[in-house]
Amino acid sequence: MNKDWWKKSVVYQIYPQSFKDSNGDGIGDINGIISKLPYLADLGIDVIWLNPIYSSPLVDNGYDISDYYQINPIYGTLDEFKELLEKAHALGIKIIMDLVVNHTSDQHSWFQDSKQSRSGKYADFYIWKDPKPNGDPPNNWGSTFGGSAWEYVPRRKQYYLHLFAKQQPDLNWENPEVRAAIYKMMRYWFELGIDGFRMDVISLISKDQCYSDAPANLPYTKNYYAGASNGPRVHEFLHEMNQQVLSQYPSLTVGETANTNSDQAILYTDPQRHELNMVFHFDHMHLDYGRFGKFSDVRFKMSDLRSVLSEWQFKLEKGWNSLYWSNHDQPRAVTRFGDDQTYRIESAKMLGTLLHMMKGTPYIFQGEELGMRNAPFKSLAEYQDIETINMIKTLRAAGMNKDYIKRVIFLKSRDNARTPMPWDGTDTADFTTGKPWLAFSPDNPKINVVQALADKHSVYYHYQKLIAIRKKYPVVIDGSYTLFNSDDSAVYSYTRTNKSEKMIVICSFSESNVNFKVPDTLLEKNSQLLLTNYPSAVKKLTSKMILRPYEALIYHQNL
Secondary structure, eight states, X not given: OOTTGGGGOOEEEEOGGGTOOSSSSSSOOHHHHHHTHHHHHHHTOOEEEEOOOEEOOOTTTTSSOSEEEEEOTTTOOHHHHHHHHHHXXXXXXXXXXXXXXXXXXXXXXXXXHHTTOSSSTTTTSBOEEOOOTTSOOSSOOBOTTSSBSEEEETTTTEEEXXXXXXXXXXXXXXXXXXXXXXXHHHHHHHHHTOOEEEETTGGGSSOOTTOOOOOTTSXXXXXXXXXXXXXXXXXXXXXXXXXXXXXXXXXXEEEEOTTOOHHHHHHHHOGGGOSOSEEEOOGGGGTTOXXXXXXXXOOOOHHHHHHHHHHHHHHTTSSOBEXXXXXXXXXXXXXXXXXXXXXXXXXXHHHHHHHHTSSSEEEEETTGGGTOOOOOXXXXXXXXXXXXHHHHHHHXXXXXXXXXXXXXXXXXXXXXXXXXXXXXXXXXXXTOSSOOSSOOOTTTTTSSHHHHHHOTTSHHHHHHHHHHHHHHOTHHHHOEEEESSTTOSSEEEEEEEOSSEEEEEEEEOOSSOEEEEOOGGGGSSOOEEEEESSSSOOOOOOSEEEEOTTOEEEEEEEO
């Protein structure tokens, strides 16, 4: 197997709770995933990334792991997981799992032991600090989900660090025994047959050992970045992980690296450094942040988006990019970056086109291939996500009015991505025979898999064609990236070029018809239209073009 097989792959992210329920308990499961493997094979994807399926109290939907070696019974059994691996591999689909090793659940046996005393075997598996002389926490760090990042345990007379919920204590990566235990666990899953890991908040595993107060000007819930993001030993730890585990398997590794810029990303992804294949960055996710961070009604500017995505295309020549619009932590792409009303289908296709022709490995979040939009829930009571619930409290405490709160929660809640997958337009969406764990999107009757497969012009078939283009034309994998008309206010256009081919990608972000001028240098060779997001008339590449709302065009030239 080519060790860089992941460069040519398209990854499909499955949120197991919400994908397909096989036993009627309202929760998606492993057998449900198995039943839908033919659907994914037809789409053309190469890899499935599974959100955590390990034992967990589900305080943070599985990102609080209580046993790294056990499958959560709500999803199924280890034998069923082995069957999933076998059947996926038989269809040419690889499986990567979520690796959550910045923290565990407070129900993990390591933590249960660690909180008992300062001298036990697991006493130093977590980050414990003495109180300040007045009893206060060791520093002023806040946690992502609100409140202090420190929790006091009377028995030890110490605080433990939790960058996320208090039920998610941070592991002490300074302890070599912690690292050895993690590497052993990783080997277990590789030997079982998995093909790689997506690494949760991996840029946070190394903390500055000074544990100084964060600057007062940082947002409280993220001020720990000052001492925990891209820490002093993070590259040492990941190089060690690579040497001891990752280099032994032909694996795909992608690190979630919040608060990491493009220069820092090169350190994680440069193949000469032997750390990770690629990272998820968040620069394009921050373009619409406001006073309350992500929970904002600010609309992104296309020029900012073009600047950010291009910076990562240019900078990561040595490394490799991951390409994504949405995931389990983000709202639906077509609502955020497109038009989820009149031009939902056209803009969903345009966004797919823009991303999939770039250099890097594309990630499709379940339902993105249907053009799913944010869930228009009727009331705030329908939201279940811990981040959303805490933010509703924060917004109310800040005196924000009800309409504003409902608007920003609709725009940014993580539950938008987590509503059950709509397999058909019936009341239960063919997701379950029972009551779903999270409310269905009211859109299901008109946006669902049966509808998409019956419509030859659907978003699904556009994604299928995008994947086929990536597989057919090497330039999508190895071509250089160049912007043209880089000051256009409505159109994002670029080329991909290698020694023998050129790809020309034109994507309008306007809800109106717009004029677009093509540089003469791109008209010197004959161009073949490979794909457009409008079903009508084949469009020649000419010097002056009128682009329809959210129109996307891909042309190919032989050089």
